[in-house]
Amino acid sequence: MQPFRVAIAGLGTVGAETARILMTEAELLGARAGRPVELKAVSARDRSRDRGVDLSGVEWEDDAAALAARDDVDCVLELIGGSEGVAYDLVLGAIRSGKSVVTANKALIAHHGAEIAELCESHDVGLGYEAAVAGGIPIIKSVREGFSGNRIGRIYGILNGTCNYIMTVMRETGRPFEDVLADAQKLGYAEADPSFDVDGIDAAHKLAILSALAFGHHVDFKNVHVEGIRHVSPLDISFAEELGYRIKLLGIAEETGDGVQQRVHPCMVKAETPIGQVEGVFNAVVAEGSAVGTTLSYGRGAGAGPTASAVLADVIDLAACRRVPVFGLPSSKLSPGRTAPVTALSGCYYLRLMVIDRPGVLADVTAVFRDHGVSVEAMIQRARNPDEAVPLVLTTHETPETAIRTSLEELVKLDAVLEEPRLIRIEEF
Known part of the structure; x- marks a missing residue:
């Protein structure tokens, strides 16, 4: 059966580990893909660097973009990174040349996912990006x-x-x-x-x-x-x-x-x-x-191993002709959202204030919350010497985000509040 031929752009920790597995586990990968998976070419800035894998039998390209033009490559693995520049140009060039792409580049997908998905559909190629989110977790x-x-x-x-x-x-x-x-x-x-x-x-x-x-x-x-x-x-x-x-x-x-x-x-x-x-x-x-x-x-x-694992899972799917729309639906079916x-959020909040420890401060703080409809659930106050800054911690019942934000704007105006208040949202899962 015709082998599935791949090229790697970028031989950092992930690229080098992906190359190593392709070289050392060829039999296993081929069995799972249903046909041989071959590493045909790579591109990296430094040919002399020791990457822990023997690439002497693999062709090198000084310009990563050249991988997209090779006739002996079916799939380009973009492991360079970055949402613009070389990575972006390589991915679009590979797709336009009729090659599938596998990438670990979350920034690229987050910024250009819609464009890339439409281009894949128009050129009938696949895109794998399992490694872009949560490493080795599928x-x-x-x-x-x-x-x-x-x-x-x-x-x-x-x-x-x-x-x-x-x-x-x-x-x-x-x-x-x-x-x-x-x-x-x-x-x-x-x-x-x-x-x-x-x-x-x-x-x-x-x-x-x-x-x-x-x-x-x-x-x-x-x-x-x-x-x-x-x-x-x-x-x-x-x-x-x-x-x-x-x-x-x-x-x-x-x-x-x-x-x-x-x-x-x-x-x-x-x-x-x-x-x-x-x-x-x-x-x-x-x-x-x-x-x-x-x-x-x-x-x-x-990490090298988990991310390479995800990259190779995509390679095997593409080699076995298992393809689905990039975002689960054809681009024309995706909603603009x-x-x-x-600011539409409503939830519970943790708030820490650093305040002067003197009479009336707590009353002033709670008055701000009262005026904006914020209900306090719990409070921790650490008393020390008078006129020293002490933490005042409050947690709220469910409250609109807008009410909390308005309260903070008022709290920072109080003379007794010495620092920017620290707000952390509480999530009940």
Whole structure:
């Protein structure tokens, strides 16, 4: 049978591991694909670098775009990264040349998914992007195919292992964010510029993709509400523990009466819940389906092995001619989507104020909440010496987001409030 011939653009940790498995597990991959799977060509900036795999029998291209033009390649694996530039040009060039594409590039799909899906349909080729979301967890296939008999009401999870690692270590050690981030960078869990991770952008890319799959709309990254974890302190984590919660950076997409709401931000979740028990660099995704109920998928969300595993699963599907529409529906059937802003949210909240410890302060704070219809559920106040700053922690009953935001605007005007209030949404799963 005609072999399925692949080329790899990008030989970083994921690309090198993918190449190694293609070379060393050829018999297994071929058996599962129903025909041989061959690595024909690669492209990387440095040919001399030792990547732990013998590529002496594989052809090299100095220009990644040249892989798209090769007649002896059926599928291009884009493992470069980035939403623009070389990766974007390579993917579009490969599709226009009649080649299928497999990518681990969540930014590319989040920003250009609709364009790429339409191009794949017009050129009758496939696109695999399992590795773009949650690493080795097969969540794309689960949502797109495994749950295709369901209406999904909500999908949420821990989508960034770097943030989950940082939050876990902060809770276990009491160390501040900056110190733990520095350790994560030394261990290779965080990039030299960690902004995409710790500011929530990476998780937002992934959530936009999951939301499109779950709710049948065009990828809508621009309407994802995004907050990161830089403002979460050991003090907040300690108070969360006292209240029975853990703080997790979650991506949440749900169908509401106002449309699909997509948000990424730190959340307090009950410590004993499955999502509250996910620690370290692990990811977890929960989907709530009309027929299946609640499911949880758990595993390593990044790393060479898990990501290469997902890449190769897509390669095998394409080699075996197992193809489905990129987002589960033909592009013409995807809805433009109706977006529910985060201001339409109604829920419970954790609020920490640093206030001067003197008579009347608590009355002033509660008066602000009273005036805006916010009902306080619990309060923790740590008294120290008079005129010193002390934390005042409150949790609310279910409250409109707009009421909380208006309350915060009033609270920062109080003379006794010394710092920007810290607000964390409480999610009851």
